[in-house]
Amino acid sequence: MTNTASKFSVLLCAGVSAGVAQAESGFFEDASATLQLRNYYFSRDFSDIVGPNKQSKAEEWAQGFILNFKSGYTPGPVGFGLDAVGTLGIKLDSSPDRVNTGLLPVKEDGRAADDYSRLGVAGKMRLSRTELKVGELQPNLPVLVFSDIRLLPPSYQGASITSSEIAGLTLQGGHLNSTSLRNEAGDDKLQAMLGHLPQRQATSDAFNYAGADYAFNDNRTTLSAWYGQLEDIYGQRYFGLKHSEPVGAWVLGANIGYFDSREDGKHLIGDIDNQAFYSLLSARRGGHTVYVGYQAMFGDSAFPRVFANISPLGNEVPTYEFAFADERSWQVRYDYDFAALGMPGLTTTLRYISGDNVDTGQGFEGKDWERDLDIGYVVQGGALKGLGVRVRNVTARSNYRTDIDENRLILSYTIALF
Structure with missing residues (x-):
């Protein structure tokens, strides 16, 4: 063997x-x-x-x-x-x-x-x-x-508590003291990122969090309030609203959030000052879903997060984040589910995001844009039932960071053992 x-x-x-x-x-x-x-x-x-x-x-x-x-x-x-x-x-x-x-x-x-x-x-x-x-x-x-x-997938080591004693209200809290990154087997200290830049000069002993999500209106509306602390690096408050509303043959949706982030404790990576607002509005009818998003960074810093995580920012995608200091960005996105045409399992996403007003610190305004195309299919029957295939093609351009042309091909299959 x-x-x-x-x-x-x-x-x-x-x-x-x-x-x-x-x-x-x-x-x-x-x-x-x-x-x-x-x-x-x-x-x-x-x-x-x-x-x-x-x-x-x-x-x-x-x-x-x-x-x-x-x-x-x-x-x-x-x-x-x-x-x-x-x-x-x-x-x-x-x-x-x-x-x-x-x-x-x-x-x-x-x-x-x-x-x-x-x-x-x-x-x-x-x-x-x-x-x-x-x-x-x-x-x-x-x-x-x-x-x-x-x-x-990445993982973390620590303790968490989740409570749903009150109908519609979910409370969570936790203390994490190390991480296993997505491409590593061992445990590592926690680090931060600002925008897309890893802050490798410092590590933290813990990430602490507490938050509440309250769902009501037949679970069509959710209010959220959270706090996260990467000890001695940054503290972050989050407030969010998600809502979906049927209107005739349409379903309208809204995903709105606000982050307020500051340095914490020993300021191991220096002062941090970032306020981030995002909104992602949607309209769905049949197999069609159209999204429009706006995102804005305020303060002197880029958006902080734990390395090497993504965030729920509306305009963040796996290639560019559109979360650098002072950046403003717009998104248009179109999804189609081919089940509406009698082809269940086949879905597509086409997305375009454009950002500007970036404080590059180099005497010029930073600008960037990204176009994504995702096509996914899950086999619905036969010997290969459940096999998923996903193709992703990306073009991303910027005048202050690296241009990227990207392709991904992902095959996935899950077996229920018992």
């Missing part, structure tokens, strides 16, 4: 054994496990290199395996359970002059690792409608969005 196959066997057996052991005890009848296979090709051409990195292209191909095990709870007023996630990434194609796609770790010799793997476990406890988790976590919050946009 090869080293890679051996590693995957360990991950698979660990997850399945955990489920079997708990099932035999009679306490975990609701346990489930899935295995997702993800084949990912990523190519990013830097047609106009700007900055210290002179690499002209990042291109790699890799195979990923994501094993998720979730137990039920032991009976009684207080229930106990166990969640586990195992990941394995295998290099299919790479070279030293094409690394840093975010798919694979890069070794000290500048080459991508042949494989990397991780197994993380979280214990959980439930009392009434309140749940406490300790261990390996994958939170998805306005102040820490779950950025599963490469081969393997």
Whole structure:
């Protein structure tokens, strides 16, 4: 058996054994496990290199395996359970002059690792409608969005609590002390990004968060208030509104948010002053959905976030963020679901975003734009039922950062183990 196959066997057996052991005890009848296979090709051409990195292209191909095990709870007023996630990434194609796609770790010799793997476990406890988790976590919050946009998902280590004791109101809080990045197997200290720039000069010992989401109006309206703190680096407040409204044959939607971010504690990366507003309005009828978005940055700094995460900003996409200091940006987007034409499983997205007014600090106004085309299909029947195929093509241009031409091809398939 090869080293890679051996590693995957360990991950698979660990997850399945955990489920079997708990099932035999009679306490975990609701346990489930899935295995997702993800084949990912990523190519990013830097047609106009700007900055210290002179690499002209990042291109790699890799195979990923994501094993998720979730137990039920032991009976009684207080229930106990166990969640586990195992990941394995295998290099299919790479070279030293094409690394840093975010798919694979890069070794000290500048080459991508042949494989990397991780197994993380979280214990959980439930009392009434309140749940406490300790261990390996994958939170998805306005102040820490779950950025599963490469081969393997990132994770965090710490504790979280979620409570839904009041109808419509969800309260959450947590303390995270390390992270496993999307292309690494080990634990790392937490770092920050400003706009698209990693702030590698400092690390933080913890990310703390607390927030509330209140859904009402038959769950058509949600109000949110959150706070996130990357200790000694930045503190961030968030207020959000989401609403959908049926109007005849149409469904109108609004997603509006505001962030206020400041330096925290020891100011490890200096002063931070950013206020970010975004709005994304939508109109859907049949298979058609049209979006219009506006986003604006205020203050002296770019938008801060935990490295290397995305954010819920309305105009942020996986290539450009449109979140640099003082930037203003507009978006138009069109989605179509071909189920309306009798072709279920086929969807498309076409999006254009334009930004300007960027404070580059170099004596000129920064401008950028991006055009995205996404086509996705999920096989609806037969032997390949559930197989997903997604193609992404991007053109992004800027006068203050690197131009990008990008292509992605992602194949995914999920197997229910039990």
